[in-house]
């Protein structure tokens with residue numbers, strides 16, 4: 001059992017959870033993830049590492065409440081325990097001196113990209129950040145990104161940042177006006193696909209941290225398989241970071257929908273039986 005040190009809502013539908021995991025924190029690197037089980041009867045779910053504190057022995061993940069298991073996580077609070085926290089898993093993100101790196105993120109990816117952006121800055125890169133959100137009230141950790149970013153861009157539709165455009169238009173403008181050597185993108189599949197498409201004809205290296213369905217997270221079940229270039233890869237052990245220009249996006253979109261109906265049924269059942277569990 002591992003103890004929850006903090007769990008709070010960052011913005012509507014996006015939560016952070018800090019867990020005491022001294023064994024995990026010793027080996028954490030940017031771009032990796034952990035597998036958690038919110039309760040003994042639940043499924044294992046992958047969550048990207050958003051931060052960690054070696055002195056405290058804790059790791060922090062940011063997640064979106066999107067299915068039954070993540071909804072269960074939102075019901076847990078400081079002092080509660082969860083039965084499983086395995087990690088760190090996956091290969092770390094590539095950190096080197098690339099020049100100017102644009103970190104583009106949205107949703108849970110804002111948290112997940114933070115340790116990568118921080119490590120890239122530490123490695124001597126000029127870091128620029130592009131955050132995508134529907135509106136200002138869905139953006140979090142702005143202060144953290146502003147501290148490490150040479151330039152900070154937002155694509156939001158509420159006009160708060162003098163912008164009402166979606167990410168393809170904002171990204172195009174950013175790429176036209178800034179000499180970018182590499183793009184790293186984390187967020188929903190559409191955001192990562194968009195970033196990869198926008199940079200392809202410009203020959204800008206673009207790396208995405210993919211989020212296919214996972215079951216074991218250790219390369220044994222095959223649930224997370226995807227096509228990258230000419231080969232089949234398992235996101236949990238070969239990734240989750242991949243060359244965005246090589247990813248078979250159509251297959252990834254299709255496979256991510258595989259259990260959509262079951263997920264809805266599961267949520268409905270969980271909501272229906274809520275009273276019995278109280």
Ligand code: FES
Nearest residue numbers: 215217219222236
């Ligand atoms: S989650 Fe099972 S092989 Fe990757």
